[in-house]
Amino acid sequence: MLYYIGKRVLLMIPVLIAVSFLIFSLLYLAPGDPARIILGDDAPESAILEKREELGLDDPFLVQYFRYIYNIVTRFDFGISYATGEPVVKSLLERYPVTIELALCCMFMMIIMGLPIGILSAVKQYSLLDNVSVTIGLVAVSMPNFWLGLVLIMIFSLRLRWLPASGFYGIKYWILPAMTVGFSNAASLLRTTRSAMLECIRQDYVDTARAKGQSEIRIILHHVLGNAWIPILTVIGMTFGRLLGGAIISEQIFSIPGLGKLMIDSINMRDYPMVRGGVLMLAVSFSVMNLLVDILYTFIDPRLKTQFAHRRFRKRAS
Amino acid sequence: MVQTEALLSIRDLSIQYVTRDMGCCRAVNNLSLDLQKGETLGLVGETGAGKTTIARGIMGIVPNPPGRITQGSIFFKGEDLLRKKKKEMRKIRGDKISMIFQDPMTALNPVDTVGEQIEEVLKLHQPGAGKEEIRQKAVQMLETVGIPGERIDEYPHQFSGGMKQRIVIAIALACSPELLIADEPTTALDVTIQAQILELMNKLKGEMNTSMLLITHDLGVVAEMCNRVAIIYAGEVVEIGTARDIFKNRSHPYTQGLFNSLPSVTGEKTKLKPIPGAMPDPSNLPAGCPFAPRCGYACEKCMAEHPELLPVEGEHYVRCWRAAEEEQHGIAAG
Amino acid sequence: MRSKNKAERNLEKNSMLRETFYRICQNKLAILCMVIFAIIVILVCLAGVIAPQGYDEQNVSNAFKTPSLQHIFGTDNFGRDIFVRVLYGGRITLLVSIASTMVATLLGLLFGCIAGYFGGAVDNVIMRVMDVFMAIPNMILAIVIATTLGSGMVTTVLAVAVGSVPGFVRIVRAPILSIRTSEYVESARAIGAKPAFIIIHHIIPNIMAQVIVQVTLGIANSIISVAGLSFLGLGVQPPTPEWGTMLSQARNYMMRSMYMVTCPGIAIVLSVISLNVIGDALRDALDPRLKN
Numbered sequence A: 001m002l003y004y005i006g007k008r009v010l011l012m013i014p015v016l017i018a019v020s021f022l023i024f025s026l027l028y029l030a031p032g033d034p035a036r037i038i039l040g041d042d043a044p045e046s047a048i049l050e051k052r053e054e055l056g057l058d059d060p061f062l063v064q065y066f067r068y069i070y071n072i073v074t075r076f077d078f079g080i081s082y083a084t085g086e087p088v089v090k091s092l093l094e095r096y097p098v099t100i101e102l103a104l105c106c107m108f109m110m111i112i113m114g115l116p117i118g119i120l121s122a123v124k125q126y127s128l129l130d131n132v133s134v135t136i137g138l139v140a141v142s143m144p145n146f147w148l149g150l151v152l153i154m155i156f157s158l159r160l161r162w163l164p165a166s167g168f169y170g171i172k173y174w175i176l177p178a179m180t181v182g183f184s185n186a187a188s189l190l191r192t193t194r195s196a197m198l199e200c201i202r203q204d205y206v207d208t209a210r211a212k213g214q215s216e217i218r219i220i221l222h223h224v225l226g227n228a229w230i231p232i233l234t235v236i237g238m239t240f241g242r243l244l245g246g247a248i249i250s251e252q253i254f255s256i257p258g259l260g261k262l263m264i265d266s267i268n269m270r271d272y273p274m275v276r277g278g279v280l281m282l283a284v285s286f287s288v289m290n291l292l293v294d295i296l297y298t299f300i301d302p303r304l305k306t307q308f309a310h311r312r313f314r315k316r317a318s
Numbered sequence B: 001m002v003q004t005e006a007l008l009s010i011r012d013l014s015i016q017y018v019t020r021d022m023g024c025c026r027a028v029n030n031l032s033l034d035l036q037k038g039e040t041l042g043l044v045g046e047t048g049a050g051k052t053t054i055a056r057g058i059m060g061i062v063p064n065p066p067g068r069i070t071q072g073s074i075f076f077k078g079e080d081l082l083r084k085k086k087k088e089m090r091k092i093r094g095d096k097i098s099m100i101f102q103d104p105m106t107a108l109n110p111v112d113t114v115g116e117q118i119e120e121v122l123k124l125h126q127p128g129a130g131k132e133e134i135r136q137k138a139v140q141m142l143e144t145v146g147i148p149g150e151r152i153d154e155y156p157h158q159f160s161g162g163m164k165q166r167i168v169i170a171i172a173l174a175c176s177p178e179l180l181i182a183d184e185p186t187t188a189l190d191v192t193i194q195a196q197i198l199e200l201m202n203k204l205k206g207e208m209n210t211s212m213l214l215i216t217h218d219l220g221v222v223a224e225m226c227n228r229v230a231i232i233y234a235g236e237v238v239e240i241g242t243a244r245d246i247f248k249n250r251s252h253p254y255t256q257g258l259f260n261s262l263p264s265v266t267g268e269k270t271k272l273k274p275i276p277g278a279m280p281d282p283s284n285l286p287a288g289c290p291f292a293p294r295c296g297y298a299c300e301k302c303m304a305e306h307p308e309l310l311p312v313e314g315e316h317y318v319r320c321w322r323a324a325e326e327e328q329h330g331i332a333a334g
Numbered sequence C: 001m002r003s004k005n006k007a008e009r010n011l012e013k014n015s016m017l018r019e020t021f022y023r024i025c026q027n028k029l030a031i032l033c034m035v036i037f038a039i040i041v042i043l044v045c046l047a048g049v050i051a052p053q054g055y056d057e058q059n060v061s062n063a064f065k066t067p068s069l070q071h072i073f074g075t076d077n078f079g080r081d082i083f084v085r086v087l088y089g090g091r092i093t094l095l096v097s098i099a100s101t102m103v104a105t106l107l108g109l110l111f112g113c114i115a116g117y118f119g120g121a122v123d124n125v126i127m128r129v130m131d132v133f134m135a136i137p138n139m140i141l142a143i144v145i146a147t148t149l150g151s152g153m154v155t156t157v158l159a160v161a162v163g164s165v166p167g168f169v170r171i172v173r174a175p176i177l178s179i180r181t182s183e184y185v186e187s188a189r190a191i192g193a194k195p196a197f198i199i200i201h202h203i204i205p206n207i208m209a210q211v212i213v214q215v216t217l218g219i220a221n222s223i224i225s226v227a228g229l230s231f232l233g234l235g236v237q238p239p240t241p242e243w244g245t246m247l248s249q250a251r252n253y254m255m256r257s258m259y260m261v262t263c264p265g266i267a268i269v270l271s272v273i274s275l276n277v278i279g280d281a282l283r284d285a286l287d288p289r290l291k292n
Helices: A002-028 A034-039 A045-055 A061-075 A088-123 A128-141 A145-159 A171-201 A204-211 A216-253 A259-268 A272-300 A302-309 A311-317 B051-059 B086-092 B114-125 B131-144 B149-153 B161-173 B191-208 B219-225 B243-248 B253-260 B300-304 B321-333 C006-011 C013-026 C028-045 C082-118 C120-134 C138-149 C153-180 C183-190 C195-231 C243-253 C259-286
Strands: B008-019 B023-035 B040-044 B067-076 B097-100 B179-183 B211-216 B228-233 B236-242 B310-313 B316-318
Touching: A002 A061, A002 A272, A002 C120, A002 C138, A034 A045, A088 A128, A088 A171, A088 A216, A088 A259, A088 A272, A128 A171, A128 C259, A145 A171, A145 A216, A145 C195, A145 C243, A145 C259, A171 A216, A204 A216, A204 B097, A204 B161, A216 A259, A216 A272, A216 C138, A259 A272, A259 C138, A272 C138, B008 B051, B023 B051, B023 B067, B023 B236, B040 B051, B040 B219, B051 B067, B051 B097, B051 B179, B051 B211, B097 B161, B114 B131, B114 B149, B114 B161, B131 B149, B131 B161, B161 B191, B179 B191, B191 B219, B211 B219, B219 B243, B228 B243, B228 B253, B236 B243, B236 B253, B300 B321, C013 C028, C013 C259, C028 C082, C028 C259, C082 C120, C082 C153, C082 C195, C082 C243, C082 C259, C120 C153, C138 C153, C138 C195, C153 C195, C183 C195, C195 C243, C195 C259, C243 C259
Parallel strands: B040 B211, B040 B228, B097 B179, B179 B211
Antiparallel strands: B008 B023, B008 B067, B228 B236, B236 B316, B310 B316
């Protein structure tokens, strides 16, 4: 088991290196001379040359890339912001918890709403509850979260004046953003849970359990859900990426000082080191999340578990 | 046929599936059957004849919706199972009556160890037993069906198909049931494994003094295992009798058709005679004999009137106008 | 159906198409959604006929009007007719979404076929590259690409397309891996058919069903991504009307007019819902086994 986890962690490293390379080169190609961005359009040519020299911008592309990675790995240094002149990592670490908090908040809402309703709706297929939740699920999945956010603000902040429309100072401020992103993701979790459960609910082993005299509740929770976990978990893991993307939009709508807002602001200011650092951080979080889901699989799916635990034994047997 | 004598006696059982697109599908129609203590009754018929639905009906696990038991009664040791509460039924399932399913590859929960799956049924029906005791019993069951006890903590995917069926049998027999329903227990297995499994079932059945309802479409299996045989067609019994009656003196044209579609090993090379056509659509059964459209001997009466189950001789009954008449002629002539 | 092999199914393609069509016709919701989507597409295409004056006709004295016969969705902050702008905006949104899905489909088919058909190292390299793209959340990848290439219609197409390529590659590759070793492909290879010929004649027809479903659902997703990107100011730029751009402008006037927010939003939701329903219905119709 440890061997497997170690292997997965090691396998993640090349992916992350490739991700960083992709992001670095994409933003390297972005328009605008960094020196000019920092010093302003009317800076004298000599100052710009000097700045380029200082930033190492005249070095070959690969040298710049390796320097960037080297600095991150050895000193956790993501470079200097063009806009503020401060280390990027300072802003990133300041904003990162907000985004993760928001994403976890959405995830919590998503699981609370999506999972139980999805289970119920599969157990009572074609009932009123099922029809209603499937319909709401369909609408919610099709609703872009930036629009839902605006509509929620219009209703709850501007008309009813129940909840604040922007900022991030307490529970009250979290409700609308979490609903904005959580709702559509809850719907997609609901749909997956329902179909995964339906797939398992007609399996023979469920009948075997019935034939044993097991109670319906135990059958649903243990035998059906136990086998439906894998697709459900996959969606939860994949959704985390969507939550991070969605967080960018909801941070923008609700003026939440998270990584997403920081990135959009930095893009507008052409503060590329900041963008690069932010994207890298989000991509790493997403990869780590997927890794966690993969590791969870092995606890759930014995076919994977035994594959690694009994590797040697199986080889001999076959 | 006195009800108290038989271990299981089914009377006038009808089961329907009602779906939105298909309408009402009559899977089992006015079916009556008796199973004596200690005997093995074979239910033989084509795919879709309603055999599995009968088994599920007895177990009380007809999927609902869309399935519904519309009438009849199922007496088990004199008590009507259909009148029992869900909770009482759960006590009987797995303990007094248990079932072996067709496909061992899918009948075991892939995420539980085989030990957990055997222990599950023991825990449900022997609430007083301690953890260690239950585990001991599970190991013992595994060994009874010929699997080394130390494999108890392995998962289903680590076993072969035949081994899995042994495990399914272990689960079914764990509580020494009085009635075992085996739904095509060997269909999904290789021929050599089939024989082993049948032998195992026969042996354990004798040891535990269990009665068995064996569902199959394989007449070879019937010959090997069954005391009595019921031929099922379109959800009703068309012929029933001792295995000897059925093999020696098959009266219903459908039964004859079943035997004619078997290749003969011993005899000369004869051409197989498959039964033409297919089972009638259970959502649209004909008014007369359901087999009439495929029957070579069908007459007007067969098309119009639904035949009764009539005695041929002794305990041998057949549901066919022509066969019953012929028999009487035969008796008259002889 | 299940027992028949792929080759036989291929022969029955015509009857299968008919059967699929028949099954979709049974699904009333799907029919309704097809009608809705058709109406949206027709209205959007006829924008020039319905509103020949164009989307830019301003009349500041007529701003923030509620819906009336003259302006059925009301007017925006510049007194422009919201209905007309939704129509013209739809042109851009739908065009960009469809184009980006097509780009993604083509790239996905290409890489998926190559990876699935040749397998081995080629497969490994392609799939590892896809892993890298999958490691970055779609929206974030689109944002980075849009930042690099600058905003505009063509870059939006690319930015949105790149993120959905891995999905297509996976959908295409998996069935090919199994078809590749099927007997009829083996026999085609045995008589000396070239890979490209085998892929085009034997493999693509077999995966078309899944691809069509994925395209339908992909367009729905693209609409959301395109509008989202424009909403963030990284996609299609004002004054060109686009549903996301319109919403982004509407943000500033939410107190004054709810129609600026609701109308483009409803247009997005309706298009996306109908595409999702059509996609689901197609999937069910093509593979009835999935629907229990």
